[in-house]
Amino acid sequence: xxxxxxxxxxxxxxxxxxxxxxxxxxxxxxxxxxxxxxxxxxxxxxxxxxxxxxxxxxxxxxxxxxxxxxxxxxxxxxxxxxxxxxxxxxxxxxxxxxxxxxxxxxxxxxxxxxxxxxxxxxxxxxxxxxxxxxxxxxxxxxxxxxxxxxxxxxxxxxxxxxxxxxxxxxxxxxxxxxxxxxxxxxxxxxxxxxxxxxxxxxxxxxxxxxxxxxxxxxxxxxxxxxxxxxxxxxxxxxxxxxxxxxxxxxxxxxxxxxxxxxxxxxxxxxxxxxxxxxxxxxxxxxxxxxxxxxxxxxxxxxxxxxxxxxxxxxxxxxxxxxxxxxxxxxxxxxxxxxxxxxxxxxxxxxxxxxxxxxxxxxxxxxxxxxxxxxxxxxxxxxxxxxxxxxxxxxxxxxxxxxxxxxxxxxxxxxxxxxxxxxxxxxxxxxxxxxxxxxxxxxxxxxxxxxxxxxxxxxxxxxxxxxxxxxxxxxxxxxxxxxxxxxxxxxxxxxxxxxxxxxxxxxxxxxxxxxxxxxxxxxxxxxxxxxxxxxxxxxxxxxxxxxxxxxxxxxxxxxxxxxxxxxxxxxxxxxxxxxxxxxxxxxxxxxxxxxxxxxxxxxxxxxxxxxxxxxxxxxxxx
Numbered sequence: 001x002x003x004x005x006x007x008x009x010x011x012x013x014x015x016x017x018x019x020x021x022x023x024x025x026x027x028x029x030x031x032x033x034x035x036x037x038x039x040x041x042x043x044x045x046x047x048x049x050x051x052x053x054x055x056x057x058x059x060x061x062x063x064x065x066x067x068x069x070x071x072x073x074x075x076x077x078x079x080x081x082x083x084x085x086x087x088x089x090x091x092x093x094x095x096x097x098x099x100x101x102x103x104x105x106x107x108x109x110x111x112x113x114x115x116x117x118x119x120x121x122x123x124x125x126x127x128x129x130x131x132x133x134x135x136x137x138x139x140x141x142x143x144x145x146x147x148x149x150x151x152x153x154x155x156x157x158x159x160x161x162x163x164x165x166x167x168x169x170x171x172x173x174x175x176x177x178x179x180x181x182x183x184x185x186x187x188x189x190x191x192x193x194x195x196x197x198x199x200x201x202x203x204x205x206x207x208x209x210x211x212x213x214x215x216x217x218x219x220x221x222x223x224x225x226x227x228x229x230x231x232x233x234x235x236x237x238x239x240x241x242x243x244x245x246x247x248x249x250x251x252x253x254x255x256x257x258x259x260x261x262x263x264x265x266x267x268x269x270x271x272x273x274x275x276x277x278x279x280x281x282x283x284x285x286x287x288x289x290x291x292x293x294x295x296x297x298x299x300x301x302x303x304x305x306x307x308x309x310x311x312x313x314x315x316x317x318x319x320x321x322x323x324x325x326x327x328x329x330x331x332x333x334x335x336x337x338x339x340x341x342x343x344x345x346x347x348x349x350x351x352x353x354x355x356x357x358x359x360x361x362x363x364x365x366x367x368x369x370x371x372x373x374x375x376x377x378x379x380x381x382x383x384x385x386x387x388x389x390x391x392x393x394x395x396x397x398x399x400x401x402x403x404x405x406x407x408x409x410x411x412x413x414x415x416x417x418x419x420x421x422x423x424x425x426x427x428x429x430x431x432x433x434x435x436x437x438x439x440x441x442x443x444x445x446x447x448x449x450x451x452x453x454x455x456x457x458x459x460x461x462x463x464x465x466x467x468x469x470x471x472x473x474x475x476x477x478x479x480x481x482x483x484x485x486x487x488x489x490x491x492x493x494x495x496x497x498x499x500x501x502x503x504x505x506x507x508x509x510x511x512x513x514x515x516x517x518x519x520x521x522x523x524x525x526x527x528x529x530x531x532x533x534x535x536x537x538x539x540x541x542x543x544x545x546x547x548x549x550x551x552x553x554x555x556x557x558x559x560x561x562x563x564x565x566x567x568x569x570x571x572x573x574x575x576x577x578x579x580x581x582x583x584x585x586x587x588x589x590x591x592x593x594x595x596x597x598x599x600x601x602x603x604x605x606x607x608x609x610x611x612x613x614x615x616x617x618x619x620x621x
Contacts, residue, residue, distance in 0.1 A: 226246075
């Protein structure tokens with residue numbers, strides 16, 4: 001398989017920009033929510049990658065140390081990246097989870113990049129159009145694109161079927177054969193001291209079904225982890241010693257000119273007990289992580305997404321060992337469940353007292369740092385309200401609902417009733433961020449909200465009143481909501497009658513990368529989870545930001561994300577998601593604020609069903 005002929009760049013690539021009032025990179029840590037169902041409790045537990053993940057931290061020293069001087073590889077074709085599969089360590093120890101009866105194949109392999117950055121632009125024109133992936137080639141003078149083969153990339157979670165993994169037991173018998181996708185935006189680090197000190201590419205690959213545009217990349221002189229965390233892809237390996245071999249599929253070796261390197265890694269599997277110890281072959285036990293943070297809308301960036309948030313429908317597809325049931329095919333994505341996908345390093349290191357090494361620093365990033373809360377202006381704006389003519393404004397757009405199911409309710413709902421639950425997202429297509437400050441009067445239950453406007457240099461040039469913020473005390477929220485951001489409705493088949501209303505306030509957070517190819521998209525938004533975005537109950541002011549290119553998802557697991565359908569007759573309905581329902585926020589376009597998703601209700605009370613037809617090319621029930 002070969003690349004398409006070179007073609008001139010047809011659209012200008014956007015560089016990473018920071019919105020006014022925001023700063024460096026961030027990834028949300030795992031959210032822990034009280035009052036969960038047993039299934040949610042299992043999904044939200046914080047599982048640790050173990051020593052395999054710890055080995056990934058050594059990739060910088062291990063590879064850079066082997067390089068003489070600057071360690072730069074000899075240049076070949078200008079602008080063409082040199083890719084190589086490497087292993088951070090010759091051996092890893094994996095802890096067998098008592099909850100999933102298996103291990104995550106975190107083998108510490110990386111794709112190193114030299115000579116030029118590895119960069120892709122992945123887009124679709126609309127939900128009626130297929131995804132097109134192009135490799136961006138930059139040699140410092142010119143920029144060219146090469147279109148990847150048609151159909152090779154079918155979502156935004158990475159390159160499917162990229163990695164090939166084989167695990168053999170002590171007798172030489174193959175017990176696991178697996179393949180996995182490769183997200184270039186995964187946890188990464190420098191491999192040479194003269195490589196760029198910071199990574200300007202996004203930090204996760206989007207698994208949101210409604211993503212429109214992504215940028216994937218690895219800096220020249222960096223290496224990025226090839227494996228991702230997936231709750232539902234644990235491999236049933238008994239305690240013992242194994243040998244793993246990892247390689248890149250031939251179609252990708254041919255596509256990118258990669259050598260057929262297949263690192264071999266010794267794997268030790270040990271058991272984790274209920275008390276946190278590890279027994280059997282493999283040495284001393286590990287203490288279960290006690291780490292937690294505030295609950296997310298439904299996960300972390302970044303996917304922050306991404307952000308954290310690696311993997312997706314194409315994350316490792318494991319073949320079950322002989323005699324074992326096939327793994328569950330449902331993937332709880334980084335923002336589609338009660339807790340996000342854990343980053344590749346943090347919990348293993350926290351268990352060893354090495355948490356001060358975590359996060360995004362000079363020459364490395366593991367996608368785990370939590371940014372401090374954004375700071376509101378010190379006082380209410382004064383002077384005449386308004387926005388100067390021509391000042392950039394946000395463009396809020398609703399996405400169709402997904403993750404739709406009939407449930408018996410969540411915390412606070414009435415027992416014995418049927419509910420239609422769903423996930424919803426409103427995103428900002430730019431070209432300016434949405435910045436809203438809330439100010440609280442002494443003793444008041446509400447905050448007064450103001451929207452701010454900035455010129456092209458980031459200077460505040462105007463403001464406008466924008467409704468209120470309210471404290472939401474419900475478990476799973478417990479933060480300040482901007483009350484006029486979005487609302488939900490369930491409409492009749494002819495869309496003329498509102499049969500249910502689900503007005504719902506939002507805390508603004510950049511939970512999902514929806515389109516990082518739009519003008520002024522910020523590839524490194526600050527507030528990617530609720531622990532950094534929405535304030536505590538005793539706050540006197542709050543700043544909430546929705547950056548350009550990012551969306552804010554509330555999943556069906558959060559309170560308020562459902563309609564009571566107990567008394568509704570069976571038939572066809574539409575879930576309507578409305579952004580900026582009262583038009584209190586000023587934006588560039590108010591005509592794209594409504595999205596509809598068709599649903600068909602059936603069954604009987606207590607056993608209601610829902611069918612969700614595809615929306616154009618998107619089949620995301």
